[in-house]
Amino acid sequence: MERVVVTGASGFVGSTLVDRLLLEGFEVVGLDNHNTGTPNNLISALKDKNFTFHKIDLKNEIRTLSRHLKNTQRVFHLSANADVRFGAENPFRDFQQNTQVTMDLLACMRENDVKEVVFASTGSIYGESNCIPTPEDAPFPIQTSLYGASKLACEGLIQAFSSTYGFKSTIFRFVSILGPRYSHGHVIDFFRQLTANPKELKVLGNGFQTKSYLHVEDCVQGIIQGHSSQETNLEIFNLGLNETCTVRDSIAWICNEMNLNPKVIYGTDPRGWIGDNPHIHLETSKIKGIGWEPKYSIKESICSTIEYLKGN
């Protein structure tokens, strides 16, 4: 039985991936510091004899990490500070949690002769691309957020480990992910505001930002399919839907799902916060070319997220 390690295992995407890998018959070792992930997400996984979990902060426990990597076939590296919004408050946060941890992890993997890595990157690394929908080989981007910069640095390291040490690497650049276990982002912010005050909703930015979202099941299916179809040392796949919605569209769907009709107060800026990319739409023909097809539309993803939030 193949042993795989999942970092960020208690997180939204990480825990959904853990469940799927167990279904596929892997022995799964989950690592998480429970900073943003929660043990609740692993309730079902923990009942599986093929799953073990270790609470570990990858920033500070590199020797412990090294022990957990022994006899491992590959690492699904999903642990990260995953919220682009608050990067400006502390310029070190994304760097330490994302870039430094990835550097340490790769070096640890090399020491333990673990040479396959699957990495959760982000469409944010395209910055504000002029090329929309944005393909994997879009013009060399300019970083517009510390979060994007931290993930770009991770990608560069992974690519260099592939060419220098023969790592087999798969990099997925996600749009925002929605669905059960979702825990941060604009849908939960709006849900919380409307739960506290059903009559009013304050929106960051002018609401005309066009965004793309992907359901977590489609995301995990993409990770499994993209990784297992890979024939070269290094592959990069965008993961997103070939549709966008405006923030205003999503507000209408959320309010409808919650049976509310609040007064909506928009900001005036085209961006909601520093580093907010007002137009996100990734070109996904590469991952579609290997047979991946998403099951959920953006509207369905948003509605299923609200349904999950209502019950939790």
Place this chain on the structure above:
Amino acid sequence: MERVVVTGASGFVGSTLVDRLLLEGFEVVGLDNHNTGTPNNLISALKDKNFTFHKIDLKNEIRTLSRHLKNTQRVFHLSANADVRFGAENPFRDFQQNTQVTMDLLACMRENDVKEVVFASTGSIYGESNCIPTPEDAPFPIQTSLYGASKLACEGLIQAFSSTYGFKSTIFRFVSILGPRYSHGHVIDFFRQLTANPKELKVLGNGFQTKSYLHVEDCVQGIIQGHSSQETNLEIFNLGLNETCTVRDSIAWICNEMNLNPKVIYGTDPRGWIGDNPHIHLETSKIKGIGWEPKYSIKESICSTIEYLKGN
């Protein structure tokens, strides 16, 4: 009088830039750990009352660095591990000396309200581009060396500091630099080999690699001109010559300059080492568009380098 800080001030390019900045009338503070740079390069600068030098290892002395940044207008950040070749030996070296130092420097600059940075990046971040000559907005590259990855990470951080904190940043992507004070790379390797044994020269790779080189005076002129012409928050310039030579060409020029006719033994690989990019040729129409013109051909740069090495 404007006060500027130069990191890597005792290095090949750094010390040449220091001399030039003093000529331009700046108050210059030089920082270097003398790891690869040498005090000899600063003999003339140290006679100038507008120059001060501090020996400091930026990896370990961030509080001291912060003190040196007070009342500074801008930082020319040239300190780096600048040799792509030995990256594979220690995967942390480029990351620590280049990426982590740049992160610390930027955070320190922000603390001291120093918000202009000029950065020495590298054409290595284009990896093995299919687009030759390679423009600044070439397709999103794949990193092929730990050195390139470390510099890509620096660029991303600088760009993010520009968009997040309003830094004014200029990034220069160099080809290999030659000329007086040159201290590492294939020309000195060949020179040393031929000095030790004038009858034989061993070459890494098959010698058909096509490379571009730039004279350090042309490089420094490009830095000064590119930076001072800048009107936006962030500009990226390639710096190189619009010509290439093969390693075999450069061997012929070196041997001629040294009056030698050795037996040349080539390797069989198209690359000289892991991460060696066999075809480097940067598109430089952007920097030429602001009036920059190089004075030295590749042949002239190689010959002037040999002349310098003979005398030192």
